[in-house]
Amino acid sequence: MTIRKRRFVLAAAAAFLGAVPVLRLARGARPAGPDLVLHARPRELANLRFSDGEGRPTSLAAFRGRVVLLNVWATWCLPCREEMPTLDRLQASLGGPGFEVVALSIDHAGLPVVRDFFNSTRIKHLQPYLDTFGDAQSNLAVAGVPLTLLIDREGREIGRKLGPAAWDNPRMVQLIRRHIAPDSAPSQPVRR
């Protein structure tokens, strides 16, 4: 089947279904697109419970006092997989007492598939977190992944992006540096 013919193969749900987002299928696409959108003012965020790489319960409140880039993702989501190395590099360069990338998986299959993916992709700086209680999916109104939130030291949402990005690009690094207060920012990149 030619590409020209194949373009007719995918279906559009009938228009009565309401909002019909136009999505782009991209084979081997690189994370790209605009960075996250900053809100005019910080938004209060419900506390999210989730579990860490050892299966211990934790929550967003445990990160209070640090700037957090919360990335909601899943191993079955191709764009999520593609952007993960950029998040890993961001954590490598900025992670520390003042900042952490929290990669929160909504995988039903749990930590093993997340660990497998981290190992095979050589993700070294990120810790696996799991949406064990479904809080991320319920409280953040996640309609799609990846969904990424920038959260300030008071636990408020200051920006959000639906869709992948190159999170280690200079603009993003600069933006996050600005939000990590100078007094709490590590002078040297801290590796976990």
Place this chain on the structure above:
Amino acid sequence: MVLRAFLVVALALLVAACGERTGGPTSPFKSTDMSSVDWGRDFHLTDHNGRPRSLADFRGKVVMLFFGFTHCPDVCPTTMADMARVVDRLGPDGQRVQGLFVTVDPERDTPRVLAKYLAAFHPSFLGLYGDPGATAALAKEFKIFYAAQPADSHEHYMVTHSNAIFVFDPRGRLRLLFMGGNKTVDTMTADVARLLRE
């Protein structure tokens, strides 16, 4: 050609809007009541294990049917993940719920791809596919239309896609449509539980 495709969709919108009854004060359901429509009756496809499947195979179960494709677009819909959570929330009753994923991209979504994809959500879920003719017939039956979007030189192509779930009761009748703001795990779980109690 493209224009004609869009006109067909627009027509479908009108037809569907007339036949659709939203869950008003008389409906015990939180989601869109589809009891009165005379389409979306059945399907004849093959599951990812190679077994022919139609709605009759799932008698006694509530069926949640979702149309999609595994080659994830820019933003992956979380619908299948939500469906898995509904099944989990129902506890033992979850065994009387069948999640189905119908690929609208059968060329790339081979049985093997489907099997791997579905396993990521729930062990009980099945991926269904048909040849282009069967897919076309199904699209017609469920008022799903072919998108006519040009592919670019990198074989990227646009698709229009909805996250709506078609829900059938244990007797195999199309009853509900989970869509839009009502498509939360809470409301879906409540409505599926109600169908199971009938």
